[in-house]
Amino acid sequence: MKEFIKITVPSDAKYLCLIRDITTRMGLLGGVEGPLIDTLKLAIDEACANIIKHAYKGDTGKKIHIRYRITKGAFEAVIEDSGEKVRPELLQGRDLDDVKPGGLGIHFIRRAFDVVAYDGKKKKGNRLRLVKYLKEE
Amino acid sequence: MEIGIADYNGNKLITVSGDIDMYSSPALREQMIFLINKKVSVMLVDFNKVSYIDSSGIATFVEVLKHMKSYGGRLQLFGLPVAVKEIFGFSKLDKVFEIFRDIEDAVKS
Numbered sequence: 437m438k439e440f441i442k443i444t445v446p447s448d449a450k451y452l453c454l455i456r457d458i459t460t461r462m463g464l465l466g467g468v469e470g471p472l473i474d475t476l477k478l479a480i481d482e483a484c485a486n487i488i489k490h491a492y493k494g495d496t497g498k499k500i501h502i503r504y505r506i507t508k509g510a511f512e513a514v515i516e517d518s519g520e521k522v523r524p525e526l527l528q529g530r531d532l533d534d535v536k537p538g539g540l541g542i543h544f545i546r547r548a549f550d551v552v553a554y555d556g557k558k559k560k561g562n563r564l565r566l567v568k569y570l571k572e573e
Numbered sequence: 574m575e576i577g578i579a580d581y582n583g584n585k586l587i588t589v590s591g592d593i594d595m596y597s598s599p600a601l602r603e604q605m606i607f608l609i610n611k612k613v614s615v616m617l618v619d620f621n622k623v624s625y626i627d628s629s630g631i632a633t634f635v636e637v638l639k640h641m642k643s644y645g646g647r648l649q650l651f652g653l654p655v656a657v658k659e660i661f662g663f664s665k666l667d668k669v670f671e672i673f674r675d676i677e678d679a680v681k682s
Contacts, residue, residue, distance in 0.1 A: 449596035456592075456625070474656050481627055485595045540628040540664055547663065 440505040447488050447498040447517070455502065456481050459513070466506030468570065476511060476568060479548035482541035483515050483564055491519025491562055511568045518561035524554045576604050582680060584615040590622035593630030602633045609640045616641065617679055621652035626660060638670060647671065649679040 443458060445451045459480045463473040484500055492498045501516040529542035546552055551567035574597035577588040585608055593601060608616060616637070638648045651673040653661065661667045673679040 449594070452594050452596055452627075453592060471656070471659070474659075478625075478627060478660070481594065485627065485629065488595070540631055543664070544628060544660075 440503055442501065442503045445484075445500050445502070446496060447492045447500055447519075448496040449485065449488055452481055452484060455484050455500075458502075459504075462504045462506060463511060466511055466570075468506075468511055472568075475544075475548040479545040479566065480513055480515070482544045483566070486522075486541055487515070487517045487519060487562070491517045491522060493520070495519075509570055511570060513566045515564045515566070516558075516561060522554060522562050522564075574601065576601055578604065578608075581617060581676070584617055584680070585613045586617045586619065586676075588619040588622070590624075592625040593623060593633070594625065594627045595629040598627075598629045598633045601630070602636070605633070605637045606640070609637065609646070612644055613641075613646060615647045615649065617676060618648070618650045619652050619676065620650060620654065620657060623654060623657055626657050631660065631664060631666065634670065635666070649673060649682070651676055651679045 441462060443455075445455055456477050459477045460473055463476055468476065480502070484502075487500055488494065488496075498517065498519060503514045505512045505514075529539045529546075545566070548568065549566040550569050551565060553565045555563035555565065574589065574591035574593055579586045579588070587605065589601065591597070605616065618634075634648070634650070640646075641648045649671045652675060653672060658667070658672070661670065661672065671679070671682065673682065
């Protein structure tokens with residue numbers, strides 16, 4: 437499958453369930469199975485939750501754009517917003533041994549995807565490219 | 574997500590079903606903080622019908638655990654589906670929380 441699917445969702449946490457459902461379906465259409473789908477779904481959910489919380493500061497009137505593309509060898513999602521610029525160097529997450537609320541989302545994103553890259557050329561907002569390379573049968 | 578609260582052998586039993594995410598976790602937090610304010614000594618949380626949890630859901634339980642520990646209370650989780658348990662494990666929280674197979678094991682501990 438070489439087509440891409442683009443969705444636009446309001447920046448409201450009540451729509452995260454929709455993003456999770458679509459991510460799961462896209463994974464299944466691309467032949468992704470089992471626990472990997474769960475990790476991809478969680479990671480994209482976390483990326484979108486970060487946009488709502490940090491880039492849009494809880495403003496539910498904005499938009500989140502996700503473009504999915506699945507090829508024989510990879511599952512790719514490009515997530516865009518028009519919110520406050522993220523400084524990738526600050527996205528460290530908390531030390532997993534330091535038990536406290538928060539700071540786990542970026543760990544879930546990094547463990548799921550082989551490529552986690554912010555596009556520094558985007559002038560307004562953020563463009564996050566996530567790629568998971570799939571093992572060929 | 575739906576939340577049920579019941580008494581179970583003198584303890585509070587919280588039954589959660591559905592997805593615990595950024596949208597639903599504030600409601601769960603509110604219910605649990607309400608019980609913490611009453612200094613509930615043991616809170617049992619039934620995960621059998623939890624279909625999904627994200628970092629905000631995990632953060633809710635970490636916060637509740639810290640509150641309960643501050644007054645000697647116990648937060649006990651049981652019936653975690655495999656996918657949910659895996660997330661606790663990856664986060665290194667499976668050693669921090671009291672996690673049991675079922676409610677009988679939790680109560681016996």
